[in-house]
Amino acid sequence: MEILITTNPLTWYEALIRVIAAVLVGALVGIDREYKNRPAGLRTHSLVCLGSTVVAILEGLIVLQLLGTPGAGEVGMSIGRISAQVVSGIGFLGAGTIFVAQKKVSGLTTAAGLWNVACLGLMIGFGYYWLALIVAGLITIVLVLFQKVIRVNTVKRVEVRFTNRASALPFINAYMHQKHIEVLDVDFHIENFRDAEAPEQNVYTNLYTLHLPPGLSYADMVMQLTQNKDIQVVRTRNV
Numbered sequence: 001m002e003i004l005i006t007t008n009p010l011t012w013y014e015a016l017i018r019v020i021a022a023v024l025v026g027a028l029v030g031i032d033r034e035y036k037n038r039p040a041g042l043r044t045h046s047l048v049c050l051g052s053t054v055v056a057i058l059e060g061l062i063v064l065q066l067l068g069t070p071g072a073g074e075v076g077m078s079i080g081r082i083s084a085q086v087v088s089g090i091g092f093l094g095a096g097t098i099f100v101a102q103k104k105v106s107g108l109t110t111a112a113g114l115w116n117v118a119c120l121g122l123m124i125g126f127g128y129y130w131l132a133l134i135v136a137g138l139i140t141i142v143l144v145l146f147q148k149v150i151r152v153n154t155v156k157r158v159e160v161r162f163t164n165r166a167s168a169l170p171f172i173n174a175y176m177h178q179k180h181i182e183v184l185d186v187d188f189h190i191e192n193f194r195d196a197e198a199p200e201q202n203v204y205t206n207l208y209t210l211h212l213p214p215g216l217s218y219a220d221m222v223m224q225l226t227q228n229k230d231i232q233v234v235r236t237r238n239v
Helices: 012-035 042-067 081-096 108-125 129-149 165-178 218-225
Strands: 099-101 104-106 156-162 182-195 198-211 231-238
Touching (some): 012 042, 012 129, 042 081, 042 108, 081 108, 156 165, 156 218, 165 198, 165 218, 165 231, 218 231
Antiparallel strands (some): 099 104, 156 198, 156 231, 182 198
């Protein structure tokens, strides 16, 4: 059986359209990261998408050149090997956006966005414009709308510092019960302060491990607890 292979050389204006589309699609995803002041923003996402597109165009040109060379049927080709290095190599750039501070991991969403943008660049480089645009729209929906529409209250530790135990503690317990807050664990700590101008006073610190019900945010809980005059400090911590 004889297989006929035809080659359609990539013109310069087609390549130009692809690289311009890569910059625009990368910017579309990067705008959200830039707005939220993340480590990788508008320029980084545009450059990653553009670089991936250039690699895909280069690989396509190499394949077309080999297919148009006399005796190419006797040459073994592994299509996709160069593009595969983009998918694996973007992990180094993504790892640079992930950092750990005070036992909190940040930058995972940005790293995932960079990886997706690299894949979009490959898609555009191979000429799948509309599919890349649709995928870019879905990525934008995930980044922008999911956080606003779907709210998930994770388990956190909330530190509450108060002075008058007889007044503050019943207020805290009543608030937890009224708001249907699930208390998973409580740690206690007592400090004794002695001041020459003031009587001896105990400062109590309760460290709660909580899970909030839907509709109640940790920011709202902190604001509402601080309304009690005996509560000095309310702040959240990561588990």
